[in-house]
Amino acid sequence: MNTVTAGILLIGDELLSGRTQDTNSGDIARFLGPLGVQVGEVRMLPDDTEIIIANVREFSNRFDYVFTTGGIGPTHDDITADCIAAAFDLKISERQDAIDELLVRYKPEDLNPARRRMARIPDGASLIKNPVSLAPGFQTNNVFTLAGVPQIMRAMLDDIGHRIKGGKAVLQRTIPVKGMGEGDVAGPLGVLAAKFPDLSFGSYPFFNDGGYGLRIVIRGTDETRLGAAEAALIALLGY
Amino acid sequence: MNTVTAGILLIGDELLSGRTQDTNSGDIARFLGPLGVQVGEVRMLPDDTEIIIANVREFSNRFDYVFTTGGIGPTHDDITADCIAAAFDLKISERQDAIDELLVRYKPEDLNPARRRMARIPDGASLIKNPVSLAPGFQTNNVFTLAGVPQIMRAMLDDIGHRIKGGKAVLQRTIPVKGMGEGDVAGPLGVLAAKFPDLSFGSYPFFNDGGYGLRIVIRGTDETRLGAAEAALIALLGY
Numbered sequence: 001m002n003t004v005t006a007g008i009l010l011i012g013d014e015l016l017s018g019r020t021q022d023t024n025s026g027d028i029a030r031f032l033g034p035l036g037v038q039v040g041e042v043r044m045l046p047d048d049t050e051i052i053i054a055n056v057r058e059f060s061n062r063f064d065y066v067f068t069t070g071g072i073g074p075t076h077d078d079i080t081a082d083c084i085a086a087a088f089d090l091k092i093s094e095r096q097d098a099i100d101e102l103l104v105r106y107k108p109e110d111l112n113p114a115r116r117r118m119a120r121i122p123d124g125a126s127l128i129k130n131p132v133s134l135a136p137g138f139q140t141n142n143v144f145t146l147a148g149v150p151q152i153m154r155a156m157l158d159d160i161g162h163r164i165k166g167g168k169a170v171l172q173r174t175i176p177v178k179g180m181g182e183g184d185v186a187g188p189l190g191v192l193a194a195k196f197p198d199l200s201f202g203s204y205p206f207f208n209d210g211g212y213g214l215r216i217v218i219r220g221t222d223e224t225r226l227g228a229a230e231a232a233l234i235a236l237l238g239y
Numbered sequence: 240m241n242t243v244t245a246g247i248l249l250i251g252d253e254l255l256s257g258r259t260q261d262t263n264s265g266d267i268a269r270f271l272g273p274l275g276v277q278v279g280e281v282r283m284l285p286d287d288t289e290i291i292i293a294n295v296r297e298f299s300n301r302f303d304y305v306f307t308t309g310g311i312g313p314t315h316d317d318i319t320a321d322c323i324a325a326a327f328d329l330k331i332s333e334r335q336d337a338i339d340e341l342l343v344r345y346k347p348e349d350l351n352p353a354r355r356r357m358a359r360i361p362d363g364a365s366l367i368k369n370p371v372s373l374a375p376g377f378q379t380n381n382v383f384t385l386a387g388v389p390q391i392m393r394a395m396l397d398d399i400g401h402r403i404k405g406g407k408a409v410l411q412r413t414i415p416v417k418g419m420g421e422g423d424v425a426g427p428l429g430v431l432a433a434k435f436p437d438l439s440f441g442s443y444p445f446f447n448d449g450g451y452g453l454r455i456v457i458r459g460t461d462e463t464r465l466g467a468a469e470a471a472l473i474a475l476l477g478y
Contacts, residue, residue, distance in 0.1 A: 014441055016278040017409070018268030019456065022261065025283065029257030039255040041290075044264065044281035051280075074422045075442050076429040114425030149444055170256070183313045183345075186353030190315040202253055203314050205388055217258065 004167040006032055007059035008042040011052060011070040011080055012148055015044045024069045024146075024153050031157050036166030036221075037065060047077045049086075056087035060143055065164060070148030072137065074114040084140050085122035095121045098136055105134045129159040139163065168221040173230050177239060178213040181205065185214060188236035196229045198222065243406040245271055246302040247281040248294055250309040250319055251387055254283045263308045263385075263392050270396050275405030275460075276304060286316045288325070295326035299382055304403060309387030311376065313353040323379050324361035334360045337375050344373045368398040378402065407460040412469050416478060417452040420444065424453060427475035435468045437461065 008028055014020040025042045032039060040063055045051055052071075059066045071080030085092035098119035102111060118135040121127065128137035128144065132155045137146045144163075146156045177185065182203050189201050199220035206213055218229050247267055253259040264281045271278060279302055284290055291310075298305045310319030324331035337358035341350060357374040360366065367376035367383065371394045376385045383402075385395045416424065421442050428440050438459035445452055457468050 012441075013439060013458075014443060014456070015264075016268060016281065017272065017411075017458070018265040018278075019411075019441075020443065021265055025254075026257040026260055029255060033256065039257070040285065042255065042283035046279065073442075073444075074425040076425065076432050077439075077441060110422075112422060112426070114429075115422035117425075118422075151446065172256075172258075183349075183351060183354035183357075186313040186315065186356075187351070190353075193315050200252060200316075202251075202258075202316060203312075204253060204259065205312075207390065217253070219252075219256070 004037045005040040005063045006037050006065040007040055007063040009055055009059060009068045010044045011068055013047050016046055023150050027154055028067050034169050035164055036169045049079055049083055052083040053087045056084060066143040068145045069153055072147055074117050080145060081120050084145055088140055090122040092120055092122045094119045097127060101134050101136050128156050131155050170219055170221055171223060171226055172217055172219040173226050175216045177216060180214055192229060192233055199225060199229050243276045244279045244302045245276050245304040246279055246298040248307045249283045250291060250307055252286050255285055262389050266393055267306050273408050274403055275408045288318055288322055291322040292326045295323060305382040307384045308392055311386055313356050319384060320359050323384055327379055329361040331359055331361045333358045336366060340373050340375050367395050370394050409458055409460055410462060410465055411456055411458040412465050414455045416455060419453055431468060431472055438464060438468050
């Protein structure tokens with residue numbers, strides 16, 4: 001199978017301290033799935049120049065696409081743009097096209113040195129539109145550098161789909177099974193996993209006021225095979 | 240400063256597909272902060288034996304403590320216990336102490352082969368109590384292997400605090416600043432970061448129905464220094 005992959009680097013001390021709950025990685029994964037791109041790994045990294053540079057290089061080599069979120073604002077700990085430039089040995093400077101974006105929102109006299117930092121873009125990178133707060137993201141080789149604020153990050157994805165060449169979209173079916181535990185379905189799932197090696201099978205327990213059960217998720221790229229596996233599962237469970 | 244660190248490995252394809260939202264890393268980070276342990280990196284990994292083994296080895300060397308979540312249930316894709324054993328060149332087998340825990344919940348005749356898999360524990364590992372569903376986690380060297388289901392994971396943390404030797408607890412103060420953007424506070428924050436190199440300063444924008452603003456977070460281990468920095472910040476902002 002022609003698998004197209006992505007890696008995600010979530011940048012910011014606030015994620016590692018547990019102060020901020022990441023939702024960006026899930027949003028990116030659900031954006032990429034229908035495009036036929038599978039996320040292979042996600043990392044949360046501290047605001048540390050050397051660590052970020054090393055991870056950008058590693059992920060750019062390992063994955064078809066890389067997404068970074070966070071660290072492109074105006075404050076002293078916003079170091080992502082400089083790290084991306086360093087990772088690819090590119091110069092970085094204030095770019096007029098990025099300043100022009102900011103001037104749609106800010107009066108020239110409000111464009112203080114801190115805000116001008118948001119127009120520092122690695123040489124040769126193409127801007128990614130930010131319809132929310134206008135400070136752009138940017139693409140450098142196969143790396144997309146996005147904002148950390150979820151509303152802004154999601155809006156930036158609208159300017160990314162057209163840049164991606166995905167593989168076959170991954171489809172999934174979810175079969176809820178009430179009143180069974182993982183130990184009850186493990187045998188049948190193992191049988192199915194051996195019989196349908198082109199599909200993946202997961203079981204996810206839930207507990208709620210209405211009782212307990214599992215959601216069984218079957219994933220793959222072939223609709224017909226998914227249907228066959230679902231039928232086989234239901235027969236095996238006698239459900 | 241005597242910094243004690245932890246790394247977290249979140250294991251499971253369902254995290255990478257965006258099907259399941261991680262909350263375990265934040266729960267672990269907030270559990271560790273008061274114990275004086277700082278999370279240095281978090282990774283979400285696929286259900287892939289070689290990848291998990293390599294990451295367990297790397298993190299066990301890099302960090303004082305490592306937490307893994309996920310992959311210790313009864314199904315075919317629950318491979319974490321075997322990976323931990325392989326990472327440390329340990330044998331793994333069904334252990335009677337773990338079977339005894341399961342027998343509190345299950346009748347012997349319900350302890351089918353799938354459920355018995357949850358009693359496979361690497362040699363020499365000490366069990367971690369699971370008061371919710373009884374299938375234990377375990378500690379191998381500096382690695383704590385916990386369940387992926389958040390309710391169970393959180394309950395297992397109760398049996399971990401006494402095993403950890405932390406450093407100084409990291410304290411934090413949060414100062415809400417309404418009606419200002421990051422570009423307005425970036426200058427003052429940069430000044431403070433230079434003046435208080437022992438503290439860290441972050442600014443986190445919010446947008447809600449009541450308007451917009453920032454939360455400024457100051458972190459450090461010395462209560463007096465935090466107070467001085469907070470006073471200096473308020474003076475600089477004229478707030």
